[in-house]
Amino acid sequence: MFNPHTPYASAVVTGKPLNLGGSPGRREATAQGGAYVLEEAIRQKHINGLNSLKNAAVVVQGFGNVGFNAADILYKDYGCRIVGICDSRGGVYREDGMNPKDVLAHKNASAEQSVVGYNGLQRLTLEQILTSPCDVLVPAAKETQVVGAFANDIKAKIILELANGCTTNLAHEILINKGAYVLPDVLSNAGGVTVSYFEWLQNKAGETWELNKVKEKLQKKMTTAYTNIAETAKNLNQDMRSAAFIFAISKAIDVISERGIFP
DSSP states (O other), rough: OTTTTTTTGGGSOOOOOOGGGGOOTTTTTHHHHHHHHHHHHHHHOOOOTOOTTTTTTEEEHHHHHHHHHHHHHHHHHHHOOOEEEEEEEEEEEEEEEOOOOHHHHHHHSSOOOOOOOOGOOOOOOOHHHHHHSSSSEEEEEOSOOOOOHHHHTTTOOOOOOOOOOOOHHHHHHHHHHHTEEEHHHHHHTTHHHHHHHHHHHHHHHTTOHHHHHHHHHHHEEEEEEEHHHHHHHHHHHHOOHHHHHHHHHHHHHHHHHHHTTTO
């Protein structure tokens, strides 16, 4: 039975407030980890026609914790143009970009609690937002949002999946065949659980790391994971999603074998 008064017992619960042993950077960790993966893909020159995130046009679908933080980090830290933002009620698009914090202030103040209506921009549907002109598409809402019916109309060079299962199998196949670079959810949104692991480590050691240390360790984890999966994809001529599964299963097999669980 869990006893909350046992020393370090709270380590098993992550995402806690800071004054209860939470980790700095946990709230934005999913978005931050995704940004590190995207940055590494650009740095390794794996995206045809996109050599820098500076002024890259980004569409973010979903404007909750992950979506807002993804838009804000890409805007303020990487100089991206956030051209499209969408929530459950609709979306807005502006070619010269938007400040995510201004859009969030509009959403919080609006009667609809939505990005719709920001700066008098036209309301767009989910499909219109996902197929809008951009360099980077960031699905950050929920599952099965990118579907086969309009996948061929998606113009993004790179899909950064921050929501779980946001792309259907058919849509993924279409995107790969048309030359889009899909960074799969199993890699891209792992920053959240990684910083939860960091929180566990801090609690067990009775420590609290500075935010910069958390971010430095997260960046190393995410860029190493990206490199391992990208190398697997290249060596086996696979897309990144298939390579992620292959790499993960291979590691599991190695550990099981070394522990003598099976020959």
